[in-house]
Amino acid sequence: MSGTKASPLEPLLSIHGIRGAVVFDEDGRIISLYPETATISPWVDSLRRWFQRDSSLLRQLRELVVFYPRAMIFWRKLEKLEKPAHGLGTEGRGAAELGEERSSKVLVVIGDATSSASLLRLNLDVMEHSWKSQGIDRVLSQLGSGVSGGGFLGKIFRRRKP
Amino acid sequence: MSQKGALGPLGRGGTQVPTTPEEGKSPPEASSQGVPTRGFVGLFSGLDLPNLIQMLAINNFTGRVEVRHKEKSGELFFNNGNVVHASAEREEGVGALERMLAWTEGELLLDAGSSSSKTTIEIPWHALLIQAMARLEDKKAALEPREQETFPRSRSSAEILRARALHSSVLKLQGVKSCLIGEEATGDLVCPASGPATIRELFSELAGLCRMFEETRPEASGGPPGRISLILGARGWGLVRLEQYLIAVELEKGTSLEEVEKKIRGMWEKGE
Numbered sequence: 045m046s047g048t049k050a051s052p053l054e055p056l057l058s059i060h061g062i063r064g065a066v067v068f069d070e071d072g073r074i075i076s077l078y079p080e081t082a083t084i085s086p087w088v089d090s091l092r093r094w095f096q097r098d099s100s101l102l103r104q105l106r107e108l109v110v111f112y113p114r115a116m117i118f119w120r121k122l123e124k125l126e127k128p129a130h131g132l133g134t135e136g137r138g139a140a141e142l143g144e145e146r147s148s149k150v151l152v153v154i155g156d157a158t159s160s161a162s163l164l165r166l167n168l169d170v171m172e173h174s175w176k177s178q179g180i181d182r183v184l185s186q187l188g189s190g191v192s193g194g195g196f197l198g199k200i201f202r203r204r205k206p
Numbered sequence: 207m208s209q210k211g212a213l214g215p216l217g218r219g220g221t222q223v224p225t226t227p228e229e230g231k232s233p234p235e236a237s238s239q240g241v242p243t244r245g246f247v248g249l250f251s252g253l254d255l256p257n258l259i260q261m262l263a264i265n266n267f268t269g270r271v272e273v274r275h276k277e278k279s280g281e282l283f284f285n286n287g288n289v290v291h292a293s294a295e296r297e298e299g300v301g302a303l304e305r306m307l308a309w310t311e312g313e314l315l316l317d318a319g320s321s322s323s324k325t326t327i328e329i330p331w332h333a334l335l336i337q338a339m340a341r342l343e344d345k346k347a348a349l350e351p352r353e354q355e356t357f358p359r360s361r362s363s364a365e366i367l368r369a370r371a372l373h374s375s376v377l378k379l380q381g382v383k384s385c386l387i388g389e390e391a392t393g394d395l396v397c398p399a400s401g402p403a404t405i406r407e408l409f410s411e412l413a414g415l416c417r418m419f420e421e422t423r424p425e426a427s428g429g430p431p432g433r434i435s436l437i438l439g440a441r442g443w444g445l446v447r448l449e450q451y452l453i454a455v456e457l458e459k460g461t462s463l464e465e466v467e468k469k470i471r472g473m474w475e476k477g478e
Contacts, residue, residue: 106438108434108437109434114429115428
């Protein structure tokens with residue numbers, strides 16, 4: 045056994061046409077990337093510029109799929125409910141009851157034009173449910189040395205109150 | 207029994223001010239037997255002929271519309287919302303309708319229930335209007351001085367009618383809950399023509415999003431995006447880019463944007 049922890053994003057690449065996936069935290073830092081050699085900059089930079097704006101559209105946006113002639117970009121806001129003190133899951137208890145606060149991460153999946161957005165969506169729904177039950181932070185662990193996104197994604201999330 | 211009503215004057219701009227015969231407007235024509243005719247007199251100062259045709263078509267109107275302009279007059283016959291006959295200035299069919307569409311002021315008289323013994327027009331009302339307005343615009347453009355091309359081009363009536371016809375058809379598609387059509391370059395909403403500011407803002411934002419994806423697309427993308435799907439709050443939206451237009455459709459859950467896109471493109475090509 046190598047001891048290398050498998051990326052939680054790895055299963056996405058078993059879907060036909062999917063080439064890579066990346067998760068950002070709400071400050072725009074990359075916290076998970078698979079494969080690690082994936083070239084994401086050309087796809088993500090345009091989103092970064094767009095999300096520097098503040099608008100009602102961006103606040104409402106949960107998911108976005110762009111169909112290019114030879115590519116597909118899938119963007120989804122992964123929202124979690126966590127209890128800050130202990131980071132426990134929320135199953136069986138209401139958020140308000142636990143005094144939890146909402147925070148978010150963003151998943152971007154890059155695929156070619158033959159990839160099916162609906163199949164990807166279905167897989168993501170299942171994976172996201174699993175990640176949430178285990179705790180998104182634990183599953184999508186911080187890489188630490190990730191590329192900074194300059195805090196652009198923070199604008200579209202409801203920020204934690206101090 | 208037929209029902210008559212005079213609508214006058216025919217013009218552009220202003221608000222609808224319905225009046226009754228007692229309020230001083232000329233009453234509708236009496237029948238040849240001298241029996242008072244049922245109906246109403248209304249001042250529709252914001253109504254122009256293309257809009258009236260659209261309104262009557264959408265309401266499956268059957269009857270006659272008399273159009274008076276200065277010393278000229280013409281008539282249109284509707285059968286279940288479709289224009290089946292037009293005559294004006296010794297001309298019949300589409301040519302007569304074009305003549306009437308060029309009249310920018312005058313009076314309209316509605317006679318519901320009347321039918322024509324002639325059929326000189328056999329194309330659907332929306333295609334008819336698009337064709338007639340396009341030819342009218344072409345005639346106007348040929349007369350206008352060329353230096354106007356240095357100014358931003360405004361939407362022609364034919365373009366607006368085509369967009370309206372598409373809007374009406376898209377709303378009939380299964381799985382489509384609402385539809386916004388406008389210009390992608392400017393973010394201006396064309397259909398619906400009126401609505402709350404929030405809808406206009408939403409459309410403008412969506413158009414900006416499309417422009418961003420087109421302008422900043424990576425080389426490997428193979429070209430500008432054809433369609434974009436979004437989930438805003440709990441609502442699913444699809445964006446379809448069609449020539450200068452952006453069509454935003456709100457979809458029912460489970461509706462395929464790809465299928466809707468194909469239908470929209472098909473309808474646009476057919477001029478529906």
